[in-house]
Amino acid sequence: MTRAPRLRGLLALAVIALSLFISFTVPVHLGLDLRGGTQIVLETRPGKGDSAAEATDRTLEVLRDRIDALGVAEPSLSRSGTDRIVVELPGVQDPARAADVLGRTAQLTFHEVLGTASPKAGAGGPRVLDDETGQPLRLAAASLTGKDVEEAAARLDQQGGAGWHVALDFKNGGGDGWAGLTGKAACRPTGDPGRRVAIVLDDKVISSPQVDPSVRCGTGIGGGATRITGSFSAEEAKELALLINGGALPVPVETVEQRTVGPTLGAEAITASAWAAAVGTALTGVFIIAVYRLLGALAVVALACYGLVSYAALVALGATLTLPGLAGFVLAIGMAVDANVLVFERAREEYAARSRPSPRSSLAAGFRGAFSAIADSNITTLIAAGLQFFLASGPVRGFGVTLGIGVLASMFSALVVTRVLADRVVGRPWLRRRARLTGIAHTGAVRDRLARREPRLMRRPRRWLALSAAALALAASGIAVRGLDFGVEFTGGRLIEYATSSPVDPDRARAALADAGFPGAVVQSSGDQRISVRTDRLSNVEASAVTEAVVAVGGGADKLRDETIGPSLGTELRRGALIALAVALGAQLLYLSARFRWLFGTAAVAALAHDVVILVGVFAWLGRPIDGVFLAALLTVIGYSVNDSVVVFDRVRDLVRRSPGAPFATLANRALLQTLPRTVNTGMGAAFILTALAVFGGDSLTDFALALLIGVAVGTYSSMFTATPLAVELHRRG
Numbered sequence: 027m028t029r030a031p032r033l034r035g036l037l038a039l040a041v042i043a044l045s046l047f048i049s050f051t052v053p054v055h056l057g058l059d060l061r062g063g064t065q066i067v068l069e070t071r072p073g074k075g076d077s078a079a080e081a082t083d084r085t086l087e088v089l090r091d092r093i094d095a096l097g098v099a100e101p102s103l104s105r106s107g108t109d110r111i112v113v114e115l116p117g118v119q120d121p122a123r124a125a126d127v128l129g130r131t132a133q134l135t136f137h138e139v140l141g142t143a144s145p146k147a148g149a150g151g152p153r154v155l156d157d158e159t160g161q162p163l164r165l166a167a168a169s170l171t172g173k174d175v176e177e178a179a180a181r182l183d184q185q186g187g188a189g190w191h192v193a194l195d196f197k198n199g200g201g202d203g204w205a206g207l208t209g210k211a212a213c214r215p216t217g218d219p220g221r222r223v224a225i226v227l228d229d230k231v232i233s234s235p236q237v238d239p240s241v242r243c244g245t246g247i248g249g250g251a252t253r254i255t256g257s258f259s260a261e262e263a264k265e266l267a268l269l270i271n272g273g274a275l276p277v278p279v280e281t282v283e284q285r286t287v288g289p290t291l292g293a294e295a296i297t298a299s300a301w302a303a304a305v306g307t308a309l310t311g312v313f314i315i316a317v318y319r320l321l322g323a324l325a326v327v328a329l330a331c332y333g334l335v336s337y338a339a340l341v342a343l344g345a346t347l348t349l350p351g352l353a354g355f356v357l358a359i360g361m362a363v364d365a366n367v368l369v370f371e372r373a374r375e376e377y378a379a380r381s382r383p384s385p386r387s388s389l390a391a392g393f394r395g396a397f398s399a400i401a402d403s404n405i406t407t408l409i410a411a412g413l414q415f416f417l418a419s420g421p422v423r424g425f426g427v428t429l430g431i432g433v434l435a436s437m438f439s440a441l442v443v444t445r446v447l448a449d450r451v452v453g454r455p456w457l458r459r460r461a462r463l464t465g466i467a468h469t470g471a472v473r474d475r476l477a478r479r480e481p482r483l484m485r486r487p488r489r490w491l492a493l494s495a496a497a498l499a500l501a502a503s504g505i506a507v508r509g510l511d512f513g514v515e516f517t518g519g520r521l522i523e524y525a526t527s528s529p530v531d532p533d534r535a536r537a538a539l540a541d542a543g544f545p546g547a548v549v550q551s552s553g554d555q556r557i558s559v560r561t562d563r564l565s566n567v568e569a570s571a572v573t574e575a576v577v578a579v580g581g582g583a584d585k586l587r588d589e590t591i592g593p594s595l596g597t598e599l600r601r602g603a604l605i606a607l608a609v610a611l612g613a614q615l616l617y618l619s620a621r622f623r624w625l626f627g628t629a630a631v632a633a634l635a636h637d638v639v640i641l642v643g644v645f646a647w648l649g650r651p652i653d654g655v656f657l658a659a660l661l662t663v664i665g666y667s668v669n670d671s672v673v674v675f676d677r678v679r680d681l682v683r684r685s686p687g688a689p690f691a692t693l694a695n696r697a698l699l700q701t702l703p704r705t706v707n708t709g710m711g712a713a714f715i716l717t718a719l720a721v722f723g724g725d726s727l728t729d730f731a732l733a734l735l736i737g738v739a740v741g742t743y744s745s746m747f748t749a750t751p752l753a754v755e756l757h758r759r760g
Contacts, residue, residue: 031446031449034442034445034446034449035446037442038331038442038443038446041335041438041442042331042334042335042443044338045334045335045337045338045339046334046338048338048341048342049334049337049338049341052338052341052342053341054341054347055116055344055345055346055347056116056346056347056348057100057116057346057347057348058100058102058114058116058287058289058290058348059289059290059291059348060289060291060296060347060348061116061289062116062286062287062288062289062290062550063114063115063116063286063287064114064115064121064124064284064285064286064287065112065113065114065115065283065284065285065286065287065552066112066113066114066115066121066124066125066128066281066283066284067106067110067111067112067113067281067282067283067284068085068089068110068111068113068128068129068279068280068281068282069109069110069111069279069280069282070082070085070109070110070111070277070278070279071277071278071279071280072109072277073277078108078109079105079108079109081109081276081277082105082108082109082110082111083105083592084276084277085111085275085276085277085279086103086104086105086111086592088272088273088274088275088276089103089111089113089128089275090103091271091272091273092127092128092268092269092272093113093115093128100116100346100348101113101114101115101116102114104518104591104592104593105518105591105592106521106589106590106591106592107589107590107591110282110589111279112521112591113128114287116346121284123265125281125284127265127268127269128279128281129279129280129281130228130269130275131228131274131275131278131279132172132227132228132269132270132272132273132274132275133171133172133226133227133228133229133274134171134172134175134225134226134227134269134270134274135168135170135171135172135225135226136168136169136170136171136203136204136207136223136224136225136226137153137165137166137167137168137169137223137224137225137226138165138166138169138207138210138211138220138223138224139163139164139165139166139211139219139220139221139222139223139224139234140152140163140164140165140166140220141163141164141219141220142161142162142163142164142219143162143163143164144162152164152165152166153165153166153167155224155226155229155230155231156231157224157231157234158231158232158233158234158256163219163222163224163231163234165224165226168226169203169206169207170196170203170204170207171274172270172273172274173273173274174196174197174203174204175194175195175196175197175270176195176196176197177194177195177271178192178193178194178195178266178267178270178271179192179193179267180192180193180258180260180263180264180266180267181193181253181263182260189257189258190258190259190260190262190263191253191254191255191256191258191263192253192254192258192263192266192267192270193251193252193253194251194252194253194254194270195250195251196250196251196252197250198250204246204247204250204252205245205246205247205248206246207223207246208223208237208241208246208247209241209242209243209244209245209246209247210244210246211223211237212237212241212242212243212244212245212246213243213244216236216239217236221236221237222234222235222236222237223235223237225254227266227269232254232256232266233254233255233256235255254266285552286552287550287551287552287558288532288550288551288552289532289550290548290549290550298722298723299719299723299727301722302718302719302721302722302723302727303715303718303719303723305718305722306714306715306716306717306718306719307359307715309714309715309718310359310363310711310712310714310715311326311329313710313711313714314326314363314366314707314711317707318366318367318370319462319463319464320451320452320463320464321366321370321389321448321452321464321466322370324444324447324448324451325363325366325370325444327443327447328366328439328440328443328444328447329359329362329363329366329439331439331443332359332362332435332436332438332439332443333359335435335438335439336431336432336435339431339435340427340428340431343427343431345427345428359715362432362435362436362439362440363707363708363711363712364403364436364669364704364708364711365396365400365404365436365437365439365440365441366439366440366444367704367707367708367711368396368399368400368673368704369389369392369393369396369400369440369444370392370466371392371396371473371701371703371704371707372391372392372393372395372396373385373388373389373391373392373393373466374388374392374466374468374473375392375395375700376388376391376392376395377466377467385452385464385466385467386449386452388466389448389452389464389466392466393441393445395680397441398676399672399673399676399677400437400440400441401437402618402621402672402676403668403669403672403673403676404433404436404437404669405617406614406617406618406668406669406672407429407433407668407669408430408433408434409610409613409614409617410426410429410610410613410614410664410668411426411427411429411430411433412426412430413426413606413609413610413613414426414429414603414606414607414610414661415427415430416606417602417605417606417609426606429661429662452464452466472702472703472706472707473702473703476699476702476703480699481699482695483695483698483699483746483747484691484692484694484695484698484750484751484754485691485695487691487750487751487752487754487755488751488755490747490748490751491748491751491752491755493747494636494744494747494748497636497640498636498639498640498643500643501639501640501642501643501644501646501647502639502643503643504643504644504646504647505642505643505646508646508647508649509646510642510645510646510652511646511649511650511651511652512651512652512653513546513562513651513652513653513654513656514546514548514560514561514562514591514593514653515593515653515654516593516600516652516653517562517563517593518563518590518591518592518593519560519561519562519563519564519590519591520560520561520562520563520564520569520588520589520590520591521558521559521560521587521588521589521590521591522558522559522561522569522572522573522585522587522588523556523557523558523559523585523586523587523588524556524557524558524559524573524576524580524583524584524585524586525555525556525583525584525586526555526556526557526576526579526580526581526582526583527555527580527581527582527583528555528580528581528582529555530551530555530557530576530579530580531579532549532550532551532557534579535549535557535559535575535576535579535580536549538575538576538578538579539559539572539575539576541575542571542572542574542575543568543571544561544568544571544572544575546561546562546651547559547560547561547572548560548561555580556586557576557580557583558587559572559576560591563590569588573585603657607664610664611631611634611635614627614630614631614634614668615627615628615630615631618630618631618672618675622675622676622679625753625756625757626675626678626679626753628752628756629671629675629748629749629750629752629753629756630668630671630672630675630749632748632749632752633667633671633744633745633748633749633752634664634667634668634671634744636740636744636748637663637664637667637737637740637741637744638660638663638664640736640740641660641663641733641736641737641740642660644736645733650729650732650733651729653729655729655730655733656729656730656733658730659729659730659733659734659737660733660737662734662737663733663734663737663738663740663741666712666737666738666741667737667740667741667744667745670705670741670742670744670745670746671744671745671749673701673704673705673745674697674698674701674745674746674749674750675697675749675753677697677700677701678693678694678697678750678753680697681693681696681697690754690757690758691754691757691758694750694753694754697750698746698750702746705742705745705746709738709739709742712734712738713735713738716731716734716735716738717731717735719731720732720735
């Protein structure tokens, strides 16, 4: 065995062993839909002249940033009424600390110290606050606030032995203000109280250090940075940095309620979804083995390793797993087949051309030949994932993390694990006499049929573009005529809470509400005899029907709360998601233009936009909701569509290098036919899982699976009959 295979084998063993260790030792965090969590109800206290609803909406966005900094994934935040915010946090280990962090106003100010004050100092003069030792200080008006801070970070001073502190970096104007404040204090004698600078958080002096004697009067401390010192523990320093980075709340808030709530999905729905995932994964494995035989069996083992590595990475990062997230994770296993299929189909071509005398040499050539397509398609997806993480927030950012982990794990499973297994098995002497068992020594039914007929699909590319334009027009008309039915996450709705006469099983309540005409109602239990129902906006008649359904299953019920709730996917989150999507499209266009040619990049991004519009239009015609689950499906389709187009264009680029004088349309047609077996087999692998999720997964996953089935079908079509014909037309026009 040469050095490279040995290193690949050791790397595979090390990663799999580490993944097994993490999977068995690190607990997994389940989302609100699977396990429930902690519900905290906050009430805002707007000042005179402030609109309660507007102040509450601004406060909600600040709280969302704080929760992201707390490391809580997949939270739910929504406005309830005009002055309340309902926060639901899955898997929080210390609910009391979370409530304290969320409820603090976090008004940070920096003050000049005028001098000490007597404990009986009256009102009307300068502001008086006690310092860390209890000594009252007279403070001037705030010279700087938390808005002037660019970033705060908790750090440990190991060399100086000062313990934990919070390092602050000021914005441009804030740095000048800090220099002026400390320069003025430096003009006072050493030891004078006026030589101190008071740092105040929520009317409490958290630090009031003396300006060092080395600082010159009038010059102050430059560099735009400082640090807050004190007797901080690691937890206190990190919490203070979190509050400063998250920003001050626009208005004070008060925690009015805190309790544990049950999952939003019932046990039956979760069990059905698990069975659907198992059936879909098993069907995909059987299909791959049937098509690629021995190599297919090795690919199934590699896909199991992919699932293990991805799961371990998500658990290690503390990600929260929701039902759509788990369904997407299972789908990613089906899509991870793609890299293996690319290698196997390339190896089949090498063997069929007789340029490689054995399955083992053909497979090695397949790995080399498919590497550029695998790398380019996955890098474009990683670009989108990275921009979703850095530019978006909330569930979109979480999806970016999951997508990035899935891409890296897919490349590892295909290029390392599959190759290690294939190198060990395919070269066995007994296989030389039974080459067809490997799955490489025959071209496959799809490729044989295409070779016999040799269809000229790109002879009239404008016909395909006209068909795509017609599909776009039909989808756009659905959006214009039917409109989009945005779910409660985007539009808000109504929250009704009941105290029932007897304990109520949430599954029975969900079934009763579905029978009453509210299949999308979200039901949660909070105690034995309390239940909440969250729906879209209701008329009074519809609200009465909801109450009657709850009364029927609860043997009587008293309404405790009935309020309108705002969207959990707020304006800032939606804006960030749209910005991330737009920048991702631009970045993918630039990358593809650099790696291929500008016309390839333009065609791929145009096909991607085509897929998005058609998917949204189909949901508009069907009247299906546009909600958070649909958003996750849409982001998945975007990654899938680009992958398909990149695979075709990689083959076009290869053929252009081999035959630079041949007509471009002919080469594009040949590339399309050569990559069609891969396209069909990859699409079938995903379709098995999605069909199982749609049929067996229950109502909770139907829309998710339906959106992805449509997206996979449209993405497969557009890569062949939108992106490729568009590239041919752009090339023809010079």
